[in-house]
Amino acid sequence: MTTRAAIYLRISEDKTGEEKGVDRQLQDALAVIRERGWVQAGDPYQDNSISASKRNVRRPAYDRMVADYQARHFDAIVCYDLDRLTRQPRQLEDWIDAAQETGLAIVTTNGEADLTTDGGRMFARVKAAVARSEIERKGARHRRANAQRAEEGVPHGGRRRYGYEPGGLVPRPDEAATVRRCFEAVASGASIRSIVADLQREKVPGGTGAGWGNSRLRYMLLNPSYAGYVHVGEEALPSDKVTPIVSRELYDEVRAILMDEKRRTSPGPGRKHLASGFVACGVEDCPNTLRNHAGYFTCQVKTLNNHSRFIDTSGTPHASIKASILNDRLRKEMALALLTTTPAALRGDDAPSVAPLIAQLDKLETAVAATMADRDDGLVSPQAARARLLTLRDERMEVEAALDAARAARTSSVALAEMARELILSSGVPMGPKHVIHEVLPRVVEAIEAMDIDRQRDALQQLLAVQVQPGRGADRIKVWHLVATHLNPDLIPDAEEAAA
Secondary structure, rough: OOOEEEEEEEOOOOOOOOOHHHHHHHHHHHHHHHHOEEEEEEOOOEEEEEOOOOOOOHHHHHHHHHHHOOOOOOOOEEEEEEEEOOOHHHHHHHHHHEEEEEEEEEEEEEEEEEEEEEEEHHHHHHHHHHHHHHHHHHHHHHHHHHHHHHOOOHHHHHOOOOOOOOOOOOOHHHHHHHHHHHHHHHHHHOOOOHHHHHHHHHOOOOOOOOOOOHHHHHHHOOOOOHEEEEEEEEEEEEEEOOOOOOOOOHHHHHHHHHOOOOOOOOOOOOOOOOOOOOOEEEOOOOOOOEEEEEOOOEEOOOOOOOOOOOOEEEEEEOOEEEEHHHHHHHHHHHHHHHHHHHHHHHHOOOOOOOOHHHHHHHHHHHHHHHHHHHHHOOOOOOHHHHHHHHHHHHHHHHHHHHHHHHHHHHHHHHHHHHHHHHHHHOOOOOOOOOOHHHHHHHHHHHHHHHOOOOOOHHHHHHHHHEEEOOOHHHHHEEEEOOOOHOOOOOOOOOOHHHHO
């Protein structure tokens, strides 16, 4: 019976990605099979640039070969050396058991390892033990070298960090400017998605990485190295050797924003109509908002049967208006606001910082835990502890309210700034010059209408307060600008008056 030989190929590190190392191993393995008169069993099992020394590293081709051997798809294994097959004594013992139980032959291209004999098994075990010892000594040297670098305030080695020259001590000017830009953008409220989109659109080089993506940018923004820290185990300690690209205050602010559990990362549920729930009925004392029904936005006062809502029994007519008329008017007002408001006002440059508030919450939680521990240990009376906990609860509620307000301000201002930037870029005209508003306004209105309805509703809620009065005519639509207050009072009826 002809022996069926499987070929296993592996190289620990392929820096070029050209797989020349495994190609050389393949040619030597094919030569051994020809010399012995064996036949090759299927395609070679190949793990390129994968280590065999770490137990937690999966080798897909190796695992597939083990499964095929258990299914008796081959009778021999040909590899370059035993340490190509495995560097783990436990795995070697599995192959030794296989050789003893089934007569599996394992042949290396630089000599034969006969695991069916006690001498061959001793040789294989000694070789595996030596290889394991070399790995452990190498790991110890690396750990000691990293510890020494950390003690000296020097970053650990490896691939060059984006923003720094090799060695990680001195910033590379052009990349450092990009790093600062990204940190400042997040601190100003920009989303990671929008920053990545800008970097990609501007074709900013990604340095040693594969390009800009959300995960890569987030990893960079959470890396304390850019604030002059070095990693020591699980900690990040300040270093006087590393020139920081951003201040530690800016890094702390950005980290607090990105780690905030309530940070908005996805839009809410879908909507069908722009103005539903946002536009108030203009009848005195009517608290209802208009809802879309059969192409009209209408106050639902006549159909309400919920006693928790306002029901008018006087017979007074309430607001109703054709949906297309109201939508056109609202999009026009939104376009005017975005075109005539400064970027700083839209971006919310005065938006409060969330980092100090989050830090304050952490301190309050620590104080609560300490108070409870003192009470349990008998250091303070239960009455004193209760009084202290009530005070801390009130302080926490105040901080949480301020934090919610800061989050809302940041989210709304960022949404407006991003929308304005997209609209202005799509129109091809800079924001602000009054003499171009008449020309640009229709295009911006069209661009707003083309946007996702959730984004339109978000912008409407942040930009405008709207009321529709009963009657006929467009003048019964009353608009108050919440951000572009220079457009108040009332409404600018057309673009020419906005430019005047």
